[in-house]
Amino acid sequence: MKQQNKWREKIVYFMKDRYGQNDVLNKHILFLSFVSLIIYPFTNYYIFLIISLLLLSYSYFRTLSKNKEARKKENEAYRKKLSPIRFQLLKFKNRDSYRYLKCPNCKQKIRVPKNKGTIRVTCPKCHHEKEMKT
Known part of the structure; x- marks a missing residue:
């Protein structure tokens, strides 16, 4: 030892x-x-x-x-x-449950749930809000 x-x-x-x-x-x-x-x-x-x-x-x-x-x-x-x-x-x-979108303002990638219709998405980087279809 x-x-x-x-x-x-x-x-x-x-x-x-x-x-x-x-x-x-x-x-x-x-x-x-x-x-x-x-x-x-x-x-x-x-x-x-x-x-x-x-x-x-x-x-x-x-x-x-x-x-x-x-x-x-x-x-x-x-x-x-x-x-x-x-x-x-x-x-x-994650392709079945999420969709990946780009913020139109800063091009940040945003993950949103799929098949929720039109939702208001807020960019975590620039805080730009936009309604997008998922």
Whole structure:
């Protein structure tokens, strides 16, 4: 038990000033690495093995990096690129119960319930009111 605590303390000390977070970018990098590693035996193309190892190395680099601000910026930039895709998936998932409209004033996307007839919609961004058909 004492030996286990010693190792735990060493690991905690080693990771003290490091990024060490499993953020969205790291999760997706590890997933792509895993997929590439699974594809490799079926295709026998070494490029999949190399891609997998490079992605895994990059993930470890990000985890063990001491430059926390740079890693946070990378993750935020990745999340910004990913947000339109996530919005489209959400729209597709909710297509039966919601309709997505644009505010005519500021072009903000507004979600309104479907099949409610004509309703007065207030934009949360610019507070412009308009009657719209759902």
